[in-house]
Amino acid sequence: MVKRRMAALLAVLVTGSLVTGTPELRAEAAEPGGGAAPPAGPAAALGVDLDTVTIPELQDRMADGSLTSLALTRAYLHRIKTVDPKINSVLRTDPTALRQAAASDVRHRRGATLGPLDGIPVLVKDNVNTRGLLSTAGSLALAGSPPARDATLVTRLREAGAVILGKTNLSEWANFRSTKPTSGWSAVGGQTRNPYVLDRNPCGSSSGSAAALAASLSQVAIGTETDGSIVCPAGMNGVAGLKPSLGVVSGDGVVPISAEQDTAGPMARNVTDVALTLAALSGDGTRHATAPAGVDEAARAGGLRGKRIGLWRLPELGPGVDAVMTRTAAKLRAAGAQVVEVTPPYQKRLAELEFPALLSEFHRDIDAYLATRKGPRDLAGLIEFTRSHPAEQTCFPGQELFEQALAAPPTTDPKYRAMRAELKDLSRRSIDETLAAHRLDAIAAPTNPPAWTTDCARGDNDVIPSSTPAAVAGYPSLSVPAGSVGELPVGVLLTAGNHQDAELLSLGAAVEHRLDAWKAPRYLPTVGGGWGPVTSR
Numbered sequence: 001m002v003k004r005r006m007a008a009l010l011a012v013l014v015t016g017s018l019v020t021g022t023p024e025l026r027a028e029a030a031e032p033g034g035g036a037a038p039p040a041g042p043a044a045a046l047g048v049d050l051d052t053v054t055i056p057e058l059q060d061r062m063a064d065g066s067l068t069s070l071a072l073t074r075a076y077l078h079r080i081k082t083v084d085p086k087i088n089s090v091l092r093t094d095p096t097a098l099r100q101a102a103a104s105d106v107r108h109r110r111g112a113t114l115g116p117l118d119g120i121p122v123l124v125k126d127n128v129n130t131r132g133l134l135s136t137a138g139s140l141a142l143a144g145s146p147p148a149r150d151a152t153l154v155t156r157l158r159e160a161g162a163v164i165l166g167k168t169n170l171s172e173w174a175n176f177r178s179t180k181p182t183s184g185w186s187a188v189g190g191q192t193r194n195p196y197v198l199d200r201n202p203c204g205s206s207s208g209s210a211a212a213l214a215a216s217l218s219q220v221a222i223g224t225e226t227d228g229s230i231v232c233p234a235g236m237n238g239v240a241g242l243k244p245s246l247g248v249v250s251g252d253g254v255v256p257i258s259a260e261q262d263t264a265g266p267m268a269r270n271v272t273d274v275a276l277t278l279a280a281l282s283g284d285g286t287r288h289a290t291a292p293a294g295v296d297e298a299a300r301a302g303g304l305r306g307k308r309i310g311l312w313r314l315p316e317l318g319p320g321v322d323a324v325m326t327r328t329a330a331k332l333r334a335a336g337a338q339v340v341e342v343t344p345p346y347q348k349r350l351a352e353l354e355f356p357a358l359l360s361e362f363h364r365d366i367d368a369y370l371a372t373r374k375g376p377r378d379l380a381g382l383i384e385f386t387r388s389h390p391a392e393q394t395c396f397p398g399q400e401l402f403e404q405a406l407a408a409p410p411t412t413d414p415k416y417r418a419m420r421a422e423l424k425d426l427s428r429r430s431i432d433e434t435l436a437a438h439r440l441d442a443i444a445a446p447t448n449p450p451a452w453t454t455d456c457a458r459g460d461n462d463v464i465p466s467s468t469p470a471a472v473a474g475y476p477s478l479s480v481p482a483g484s485v486g487e488l489p490v491g492v493l494l495t496a497g498n499h500q501d502a503e504l505l506s507l508g509a510a511v512e513h514r515l516d517a518w519k520a521p522r523y524l525p526t527v528g529g530g531w532g533p534v535t536s537r
Contacts, residue, residue: 069119118161138172138186151253168208180459195521200451228467235447235491246474258361303510305336320485427472447491
């Protein structure tokens, strides 16, 4: 069912082309974009704006021979070398990346490409196994040797012809170590910075993936989420990110928190690229998938007409964010959507139950994962490793969540089972009942507050509520740029029903086009004002 819907989406996302056809459109695509100018180097010779170019546009260029994957990969590697020192988002590049790109170019010349991702550079979060390349979850405990085999999702990317460009930094152990972590920090990679304002946080835990995309260091990136860690970094770094329905993307070979909630997902600078990457990750991204060339004219002209969207305001995220949501609602209404204000039920109870359940699940799932890697063999061994390595404590010393998980009831305990059953029931009802009561196509909420200042001593100490219902229910959620509070991006989080991923992406593409909120980062050292600490996993 999901594959059929994805195939339909890829057909809907279109037939028209933004870069094929007329010389005028080709010239338009070659114009340099706004914001901070990219450094001189290979990117300048590509004839495309890396900030705004889409995968279909790149594929059009590769098809007519005016661009090669090798040139594109070199351009991104050059940007990593010259731009990433500002933000510290990429831990390591893959030494085989240029060979992968050259092999893609051979396929393009032969007319035997593997699909829309063939030759497209992808960065992968460092809690996803990649053979021959260190995969650490940000911890020195896993830094001794790379995994023996790829995660299933990496295999899918390779089968689709993607170029594995490298690995991105993350919040160590996906922010499931300390009660007061600092998002974007790991012992392996140090602190990732927000490209918009460098003393601000990128949000966790897919912080490096989102920051790298904002800085145009790769065409797409892979993140992972248990609750908020794809969508919050996407919102805070001004990019698009999808948390798919649970089970759409395989979790095999991904460092876990909870099999009941964990999922990897695609992140990109536009929804079209997110959709194409999901098709590859879900096993529908081979040569048989339709390659769209952008959001089609129907979506641009009337994709929101008649849609019903519930607005969950969350005023606790501040007046600046609420003003962004007010402007968002007005733009959606102007495009023909009906927007009604909603408050999904059961949120207090979900907040009470989620964390205790995750503790039990983490103990079970991390023990199973560690048994597959060299290093600590179980959670108890991991706790001892962290305690005995001072480098693991240079930002924050605590590992309270590890210790609480070690003492948590096992997942065979009847109380745990009742807790997870109630969580599943209430989280699904919170979405299903809201959608049904108001006849909605999706629920919209702010993805994030303005980025807070990064501070190891203070850490992060709260949870952004908009991601929780979909995360606990296993339903899809998609963040797209909605606007800014000053220099700091704010996303709008769209949530839909179970396995409505394709429908959500189609809606998200129309919302993205209507809001037109993306802007390039300026790498400012600081700005005035601030926001209290918030975290996500």
